[in-house]
Amino acid sequence: MQLMNDGRQARNCESNLRIPGGYLAAVALLIGFISHAYNVFQYPLYLGDEGIYTEQAWSVIREGRLSPYTYFYDHAPAGWILQAAWTMLLPKQFLTWGVAINSGRVLMVFIHVLSVYLLFKVVVALSRSTSAAFLVCLVFSLSPLGLYYQRMVLLDNIMVLWLLLAIHLLTNNRGRLLPMLISGLAFGLALVTKENALFFAPVIGYMLYLQVKGTYRARFAFAGWMFAWGAVASVYPLYAVLKGELLPAGALDFTGRPQEHVSLIETIAWQLGRSGGSVFDPGSRFWYFWNGFWWPKDSLILAGGAVAVLGCLGVGLAEHRREKGYLVAALLSLSFAFYLTRGSEMLAFYIVPLLPFLAMSIGMLVDKLIRVTPRRMRSAAFVLVVLSFTGLYLSLSRDHYTLNLTQEQNQQLQFIRDNIPPDANIVIDDDLWVDLHERNDQWPVFPKAHSHWKVEDDPEIQVGVLGGDWRNIDYIVMSDDLIDTFNYNKEQFVLAAYQNSRVIAQFEKGDVMVQVRQVNK
Amino acid sequence: MTYVILGALVLSVFLSVQAAYTIYIMLYTWDQPEAYEKAKAPSTFRDPELTFTVLLPARHEEEVIQDTIQRVVQANYPRQYIETLVICEIGDRGTIDKAQERIDELRRQGVDNVRLEVFDDKPINKPHGLNHGLKKSSNQVVTIFDAEDEIHPDIFNIVNTVMLVEEVKVVQCGVQLMNYDSSWYSTLNVLEYFFWFKSRLHYHANLGMIPLGGNTVFFTRDLIEKLGGWDERNLTEDADVGIRISTSGEKVRVVYDDRYVTKEETPPTLGHFMRQRTRWSQGFLQTLKKGDWMKLPLLQQRILAFYTLGFPIAQALLALYLPVSIWMMFAVKVPVPVAIALLTPAYLVFAHYVVSVVGLYEFTDAHNLQPSLKTPISMLITYFPYQWVLAYSSFRAALREVRGVNNWEKTAHVGAHRPGREA
Numbered sequence: 056m057q058l059m060n061d062g063r064q065a066r067n068c069e070s071n072l073r074i075p076g077g078y079l080a081a082v083a084l085l086i087g088f089i090s091h092a093y094n095v096f097q098y099p100l101y102l103g104d105e106g107i108y109t110e111q112a113w114s115v116i117r118e119g120r121l122s123p124y125t126y127f128y129d130h131a132p133a134g135w136i137l138q139a140a141w142t143m144l145l146p147k148q149f150l151t152w153g154v155a156i157n158s159g160r161v162l163m164v165f166i167h168v169l170s171v172y173l174l175f176k177v178v179v180a181l182s183r184s185t186s187a188a189f190l191v192c193l194v195f196s197l198s199p200l201g202l203y204y205q206r207m208v209l210l211d212n213i214m215v216l217w218l219l220l221a222i223h224l225l226t227n228n229r230g231r232l233l234p235m236l237i238s239g240l241a242f243g244l245a246l247v248t249k250e251n252a253l254f255f256a257p258v259i260g261y262m263l264y265l266q267v268k269g270t271y272r273a274r275f276a277f278a279g280w281m282f283a284w285g286a287v288a289s290v291y292p293l294y295a296v297l298k299g300e301l302l303p304a305g306a307l308d309f310t311g312r313p314q315e316h317v318s319l320i321e322t323i324a325w326q327l328g329r330s331g332g333s334v335f336d337p338g339s340r341f342w343y344f345w346n347g348f349w350w351p352k353d354s355l356i357l358a359g360g361a362v363a364v365l366g367c368l369g370v371g372l373a374e375h376r377r378e379k380g381y382l383v384a385a386l387l388s389l390s391f392a393f394y395l396t397r398g399s400e401m402l403a404f405y406i407v408p409l410l411p412f413l414a415m416s417i418g419m420l421v422d423k424l425i426r427v428t429p430r431r432m433r434s435a436a437f438v439l440v441v442l443s444f445t446g447l448y449l450s451l452s453r454d455h456y457t458l459n460l461t462q463e464q465n466q467q468l469q470f471i472r473d474n475i476p477p478d479a480n481i482v483i484d485d486d487l488w489v490d491l492h493e494r495n496d497q498w499p500v501f502p503k504a505h506s507h508w509k510v511e512d513d514p515e516i517q518v519g520v521l522g523g524d525w526r527n528i529d530y531i532v533m534s535d536d537l538i539d540t541f542n543y544n545k546e547q548f549v550l551a552a553y554q555n556s557r558v559i560a561q562f563e564k565g566d567v568m569v570q571v572r573q574v575n576k
Numbered sequence: 577m578t579y580v581i582l583g584a585l586v587l588s589v590f591l592s593v594q595a596a597y598t599i600y601i602m603l604y605t606w607d608q609p610e611a612y613e614k615a616k617a618p619s620t621f622r623d624p625e626l627t628f629t630v631l632l633p634a635r636h637e638e639e640v641i642q643d644t645i646q647r648v649v650q651a652n653y654p655r656q657y658i659e660t661l662v663i664c665e666i667g668d669r670g671t672i673d674k675a676q677e678r679i680d681e682l683r684r685q686g687v688d689n690v691r692l693e694v695f696d697d698k699p700i701n702k703p704h705g706l707n708h709g710l711k712k713s714s715n716q717v718v719t720i721f722d723a724e725d726e727i728h729p730d731i732f733n734i735v736n737t738v739m740l741v742e743e744v745k746v747v748q749c750g751v752q753l754m755n756y757d758s759s760w761y762s763t764l765n766v767l768e769y770f771f772w773f774k775s776r777l778h779y780h781a782n783l784g785m786i787p788l789g790g791n792t793v794f795f796t797r798d799l800i801e802k803l804g805g806w807d808e809r810n811l812t813e814d815a816d817v818g819i820r821i822s823t824s825g826e827k828v829r830v831v832y833d834d835r836y837v838t839k840e841e842t843p844p845t846l847g848h849f850m851r852q853r854t855r856w857s858q859g860f861l862q863t864l865k866k867g868d869w870m871k872l873p874l875l876q877q878r879i880l881a882f883y884t885l886g887f888p889i890a891q892a893l894l895a896l897y898l899p900v901s902i903w904m905m906f907a908v909k910v911p912v913p914v915a916i917a918l919l920t921p922a923y924l925v926f927a928h929y930v931v932s933v934v935g936l937y938e939f940t941d942a943h944n945l946q947p948s949l950k951t952p953i954s955m956l957i958t959y960f961p962y963q964w965v966l967a968y969s970s971f972r973a974a975l976r977e978v979r980g981v982n983n984w985e986k987t988a989h990v991g992a993h994r995p996g997r998e999a
Contacts, residue, residue: 119911232607233600272606278934279603286923290916297905297912 076185083192087171097459105208106485115139127317133247134210155489159208173219180226181380191418199452200353211407217245239280243287295319329400360413387412463562484534525552595924605775617833621733627715633705637723638670653732703806703813726839750832788818812859834942857888857973892967
């Protein structure tokens with residue numbers, strides 16, 4: 056069986072609903088838009104990482120560079136270049152919706168809607184059922200875990216869009232070669248947005264194989280697809296080569312003069328060497344995030360997803376001639392689950408690329424189970440399932456739609472603007488970076504407000520700007536729980552200043568608390 | 577310096593677009609399932625109905641002419657439906673003698689549908705020979721074979737069927753160089769033919785703007801006579817006649833079926849190869865200058881015609897641009913994004929190489945050949961020299977055209993594609 060839709064086949068022969076697929080897709084898009092747009096500026100808290108990508112997009116536009124600090128290849132830059140391009144289109148650019156991160160969050164809403172569209176098309180191709188596609192998109196849009204991270208300005212969300220585009224073009228191409236080549240380009244963009252997309256490569260390659268094996272275009276399809284993403288991905292190391300930053304400093308230096316520069320290879324080696332602990336170790340990063348962040352937000356997509364992945368795997372293997380789509384759905388989840396559990400360093404939002412595929416397995420399997428019921432009951436059963444999912448998810452995500460968590464961060468920002476001299480040396484989290492640096496006609500800018508990461512690790516800032524002495528720091532702006540980050544990363548320089556500082560302003564609500572501190576001289 | 581960089585950027589965009597387009601039309605057949613289906617020969621043949629005139633213009637072809645005659649005679653088509661004219665210039669005694677020898681032999685065997693036609697007027701070139709043959713013949717469908725061609729015995733059945741079923745007046749069948757491993761330039765040359773006939777011509781036919789090939793092309797007599805035959809002052813009379821047919825709005829059917837291609841050989845030496853290329857490039861420029869293509873009804877047809885006929889020059893620019901861009905990358909300090917933009921054509925050239933390697937396997941697979949692993953590597957090594965040879969030939973052609981030099985530089989044939997012979 057091929058995954059391909061040639062456009063003439065009845066695509067919808069197994070839907071549980073007698074509603075045209077176009078209407079279902081439109082409703083899915085609407086749900087995707089409303090769930091993500093509503094309250095997006097208030098919830099969740101602005102995360103430091105959102106600020107990092109926003110300040111790097113700022114640097115692309117304002118400085119023609121990839122980062123306001125020394126870019127050290129921590130991530131490939133396509134994500135924030137896209138964010139920069141988007142921001143250029145906005146009438147007041149970073150200031151269009153108040154706080155700078157908001158402009159990125161609007162982009163994320165659109166990215167989610169596009170992702171829903173692509174996911175819908177992919178699921179119809181894999182399952183031949185528009186009702187399955189609707190269910191998948193419902194889970195994908197309403198999952199409180201998904202909602203939480205998909206609203207944030209994260210590279211992972213952009214990567215998911217490119218990934219889904221790559222998969223979509225492999226499943227809906229009417230047997231043409233060009234969409235397969237563009238799929239390769241899209242996958243390349245996914246890679247240069249976030250490198251861990253690479254873990255999907257084997258499954259997507261397998262999808263391509265299912266699509267073209269035995270056809271006369273098989274050779275060109277494979278070679279073209281691999282070439283396309285290889286070419287796009289190669290621009291990243293090419294950039295490093297052109298900057299003279301591919302190899303570690305001194306690797307090709309025979310002059311004996313000391314050299315200092317960042318290096319792509321060094322960073323990759325460092326990233327690969329960072330361990331988050333084995334999945335068999337309950338104290339590993341994986342279980343830390345599982346227990347502390349993921350499970351409490353949405354146990355359904357995790358537990359249900361795990362079961363559904365096994366179910367889809369079973370269906371795919373048992374009926375492998377007819378139901379390759381279920382096998383593919385399961386493999387997509389498994390390949391990224393392998394990445395998450397293989398014991399490397401990670402952050403809470405690394406779960407993001409897994410969510411559309413967990414949703415895919417859940418939706419496809421539940422839809423297939425409903426097909427077991429008598430024909431006349433199927434529509435009712437399907438509607439019941441939809442309503443239960445929706446009700447459950449809405450009740451679990453009341454905070455997402457009602458809380459205003461960013462209020463404190465807004466007040467904190469206003470306090471800084473009103474009370475701190477613009478030439479002060481300020482240590483900040485990245486969430487406020489662009490708001491403190493972007494020129495505007497209302498408030499002062501703070502050119503010496505620097506990210507705590509750079510104050511701690513970048514000699515240009517710690518030594519160059521602060522003279523290597525924490526006493527030169529005037530203020531520390533604390534985002535929620537930032538002290539934990541200082542401690543986890545053992546930021547000695549910043550901690551020294553912190554320990555010798557006092558609170559001059561504090562804003563709190565619930566368990567969110569942000570501060571502005573002044574360093575004692 | 578800023579202007580140099582800006583100029584390079586503009587050139588880089590231009591070359592990237594044209595290179596991407598070229599790659600696309602190379603892959604057209606693989607991209608379009610319908611085109612692929614259409615390119616195939618009919619699976620069952622109609623009964624013979626149409627009568628054929630085979631024009632076999634030959635000059636200094638004493639080595640291969642007898643085999644070629646034999647091939648035509650052995651075609652699976654009623655002999656009385658085919659007349660074959662071997663056309664020679666009166667001074668070419670060698671070819672005339674060899675041809676006459678075989679014709680006499682055939683007569684003795686009772687085969688009497690082959691004859692020799694000799695002309696003694698100027699110019700001594702292929703289109704003149706064709707026009708001469710056209711006047712001396714009478715069958716319904718006129719076709720051309722070159723002296724070195726190895727035609728498939730069913731070729732007339734295919735054309736008979738296609739012309740009757742699809743009611744087309746022009747059929748171009750596939751021509752394929754075969755000796756892909758006989759010299760350093762032959763692999764890439766063979767693949768050029770492969771992509772040209774298997775893919776690109778279908779794109780042209782679909783758009784209604786097609787430069788025809790020089791042989792295994794079939795016209796109804798009324799059409800070619802209405803067009804006034806071939807242009808004797810044009811070095812690529814085949815491309816020219818294709819443009820004129822396109823202008824008249826006549827549909828051209830292209831058949832490329834690996835089983836039925838006419839087999840040919842690459843030119844035997846580099847010198848011959850360059851002269852052949854020079855002739856083609858110059859012929860294209862002449863056709864461009866002549867301006868018939870401007871009468872094409874659609875803008876996209878005119879653009880495609882301009883692009884195709886001027887292509888040798890664009891390709892030459894690309895071949896020269898690459899070393900310059902790589903030099904600029906290291907020697908001139910340009911901003912990194914600019915350097916990356918300047919390298920885009922290099923990516924596309926590499927893509928072209930990859931497509932060629934895949935094409936090699938498609939080609940050898942279709943003809944049951946086994947390429948050695950060395951072939952893709954030697955293609956990598958010879959890729960740029962090959963492009964530079966083409967570039968040199970294009971510039972030489974342009975220079976000749978400007979100077980008004982217009983003699984026909986003939987390509988020699990030794991029969992390297994025929995089994996049992998050494999090149």
